[in-house]
Amino acid sequence: MGGIRAEGLTKVYRRGGVRAVDGIDLDVREGQIFAFLGENGSGKTTTVRMLTTLLRPTSGRAWVAGFDVVERPGDVRRAAGVALQEVGLDDLQTARELLELQARLFGLSRGEARRRAGELLAVVGLEADADRRLGTYSGGMRRRLDLAAALVHRPRVLFLDEPTTGLDPGSRESVWQYIRSINREEGVTVFLTTQYLEEADRLADEVAIIHRGRIVAQGSPEALKSSIGADVIAVELGEDPSAIALAVEALTPLTAAAEKRVADGHLYLYVREGARLVPRVVVELERVGVRPRAVTVARPTLDDVFLRITGHHLAVQPPSTAGDGAAGPRANLRAAKSPEREGDR
Amino acid sequence: MSSFLTLVRKEIRDAAQSRWLVGFALSFGLLVLLFARVQSGGDVFAEGFNRTTAGLLNLALLAVPLLALLLGAAAVATEREQGTLATLLSQPIGAGELLLAKYAGLTLALWAAVALGFGLGGLLLALVAPLGALDRYLVFVGLAAGLASASASIGVLLSVLLRTRLRAMAAAVLVWLVLTLFYELAAIAVALTISASGRTLLLASLLDPVEAARILGILAVEPNLEVLGPLGAYLATELGTGVTAGLLASALVAWVAAPLVVAVAVFRRQDV
Ligand SMILES: Nc1ncnc2c1ncn2[C@@H]1O[C@H](COP(=O)(O)OP(=O)(O)OP(=O)(O)O)[C@@H](O)[C@H]1O
Ligand SMILES: [Mg+2]
Numbered sequence: 001m002g003g004i005r006a007e008g009l010t011k012v013y014r015r016g017g018v019r020a021v022d023g024i025d026l027d028v029r030e031g032q033i034f035a036f037l038g039e040n041g042s043g044k045t046t047t048v049r050m051l052t053t054l055l056r057p058t059s060g061r062a063w064v065a066g067f068d069v070v071e072r073p074g075d076v077r078r079a080a081g082v083a084l085q086e087v088g089l090d091d092l093q094t095a096r097e098l099l100e101l102q103a104r105l106f107g108l109s110r111g112e113a114r115r116r117a118g119e120l121l122a123v124v125g126l127e128a129d130a131d132r133r134l135g136t137y138s139g140g141m142r143r144r145l146d147l148a149a150a151l152v153h154r155p156r157v158l159f160l161d162e163p164t165t166g167l168d169p170g171s172r173e174s175v176w177q178y179i180r181s182i183n184r185e186e187g188v189t190v191f192l193t194t195q196y197l198e199e200a201d202r203l204a205d206e207v208a209i210i211h212r213g214r215i216v217a218q219g220s221p222e223a224l225k226s227s228i229g230a231d232v233i234a235v236e237l238g239e240d241p242s243a244i245a246l247a248v249e250a251l252t253p254l255t256a257a258a259e260k261r262v263a264d265g266h267l268y269l270y271v272r273e274g275a276r277l278v279p280r281v282v283v284e285l286e287r288v289g290v291r292p293r294a295v296t297v298a299r300p301t302l303d304d305v306f307l308r309i310t311g312h313h314l315a316v317q318p319p320s321t322a323g324d325g326a327a328g329p330r331a332n333l334r335a336a337k338s339p340e341r342e343g344d345r
Numbered sequence: 346m347s348s349f350l351t352l353v354r355k356e357i358r359d360a361a362q363s364r365w366l367v368g369f370a371l372s373f374g375l376l377v378l379l380f381a382r383v384q385s386g387g388d389v390f391a392e393g394f395n396r397t398t399a400g401l402l403n404l405a406l407l408a409v410p411l412l413a414l415l416l417g418a419a420a421v422a423t424e425r426e427q428g429t430l431a432t433l434l435s436q437p438i439g440a441g442e443l444l445l446a447k448y449a450g451l452t453l454a455l456w457a458a459v460a461l462g463f464g465l466g467g468l469l470l471a472l473v474a475p476l477g478a479l480d481r482y483l484v485f486v487g488l489a490a491g492l493a494s495a496s497a498s499i500g501v502l503l504s505v506l507l508r509t510r511l512r513a514m515a516a517a518v519l520v521w522l523v524l525t526l527f528y529e530l531a532a533i534a535v536a537l538t539i540s541a542s543g544r545t546l547l548l549a550s551l552l553d554p555v556e557a558a559r560i561l562g563i564l565a566v567e568p569n570l571e572v573l574g575p576l577g578a579y580l581a582t583e584l585g586t587g588v589t590a591g592l593l594a595s596a597l598v599a600w601v602a603a604p605l606v607v608a609v610a611v612f613r614r615q616d617v
Binding site: 055090101102104 | 347351352355429434438614616617
């Protein structure tokens with residue numbers, strides 16, 4: 001079996017006493033693409049490092065491909081490949097040299113190592129650039145090389161820590177494509193971490209949202225979205241607190257049972273048959289003299305799931321790669337504004 | 346096994362590419378020549394425990410441990426800081442295997458530097474003066490290599506324990522000072538205050554690899570133990586030259602093994 005399991009996995013860093021991962025349970029089935037979605041500092045890297053035997057869990061247990069990560073680290077490393085978030089690459093090496101060295105470390109002969117390196121360069125589309133020094137590689141090429149390096153020993157489980165962070169949409173799309181093909185063609189189980197809703201939505205069979213070291217929601221993207229059980233009406237009000245308070249009060253009779261959230265100058269209403277309700281929302285707001293900048297209705301996205309659970313949006317999202325992207329039009333709207341939000345910090 | 350050898354080879358290549366190896370060998374060779382010039386002519390090694398050999402021995406006893414301690418201390422910590430350690434350790438290589446391969450590669454590179462330094466020095470010496478006692482010279486080379494192995498082992502332990510390069514290298518300098526300078530001062534102080542017995546002095550020299558190597562070096566040129574003062578008198582009457590040399594050599598071997606064993610044990614359980 002080539003899955004991943006964890007029970008009560010916990011890591012408290014001695015330095016600072018940070019409870020970085022706080023009792024998480026996982027069950028990733030063989031052959032799945034599993035996305036671990038969370039914002040900066042939520043504990044993604046710490047989890048990956050525990051699962052790949054680089055960090056010792058403070059408590060709890062975990063198995064990769066059936067091997068206990070603490071008791072059988074050697075077996076885990078043989079069964080798993082990992083592309084870490086921060087990789088130290090030797091800029092003077094070429095991609096081919098790096099892959100051949102790795103293959104030699106796994107005990108392949110010189111000839112076999114050369115063949116394996118050639119195969120992997122083809123898998124990630126780096127053949128043409130294989131003999132250039134890594135110092136001249138773009139971010140996307142480096143990430144693809146990381147992916148290839150993680151695959152050298154034909155692992156059954158692949159860990160990818162933020163494989164597309166910082167990449168432009170085109171490179172991101174190509175990395176996704178390689179991840180999918182490795183998963184489909186070789187049946188490799190993929191555990192990837194991401195801060196991008198769209199990545200989780202488009203790529204993963206199953207998503208777990210990690211927040212402050214705990215898994216706060218888990219399921220297929222579809223299941224997570226339908227867990228909201230409603231449409232989302234977003235009323236854009238701006239940052240004036242009195243307008244928000246007025247709006248909440250005015251809309252309460254209309255949407256008594258519905259959940260509400262205020263974030264980012266928006267009031268979000270989770271309601272059934274949102275489209276039918278929109279005109280009445282506008283009328284009610286008009287009545288109390290609140291003039292929203294926009295009122296939109298949409299099917300829920302993973303962002304709505306995240307917002308409902310954590311009370312805030314996931315931080316800056318990259319420009320969407322597709323207009324009908326899973327994150328939906330509202331995600332695009334926010335993405336367009338994100339530089340300004342970044343500037344606030 | 347083949348992955349172990351690949352790692353060792355990589356380590357040696359990295360060491361050869363850095364400038365310290367050639368730099369050390371060159372400067373050491375030149376210093377050897379300098380000593381010979383000061384001595385000006387004559388068969389420098391045939392005269393027994395003279396100034397040249399004493400100077401040469403002391404030079405090696407100062408320079409070799411410092412180099413080996415520093416390089417050992419940098420070995421693991423540097424890779425940890427660069428993130429390459431995590432990359433290596435996420436692969437199917439045992440943590441213990443990795444550490445031993447690093448140590449082996451480093452030590453072989455150090456041996457090469459020592460051999461090169463002494464070789465160059467010997468060559469230059471042979472140009473100035475006929476080299477009488479080659480066997481003694483070779484004993485020195487062997488001692489320097491042994492001391493390099495022990496110092497590198499201590500350095501690697503510091504590198505594992507202290508995690509950052511800066512701290513590990515600072516500690517390496519401190520250890521070097523203790524082993525080479527303070528140790529001797531302390532030994533003298535002890536000998537002066539509480540009329541130390543030969544046995545305590547022997548034990549003390551077993552506890553310091555530099556001191557053990559120094560005594561071994563002296564024994565190689567001057568088998569008469571009396572030159573060693575009260576310790577020598579004790580050794581002469583109680584143990585004899587052979588047993589003494591055996592004891593000191595075992596101490597050096599222990600100084601290679603013990604820090605490594607601890608380093609591997611700690612490294613295996615450590616977070617990257
Ligand atoms: N070596 C460490 N020592 C102490 N605290 C740490 C260490 N590494 C991480 N932390 C803390 O643990 C928490 C989780 O960090 P982690 O790197 O796992 O988050 P992440 O989800 O990977 O974040 P990012 O998206 O920024 O990569 C953070 O609060 C972080 O400050
Ligand atoms: Mg991270």
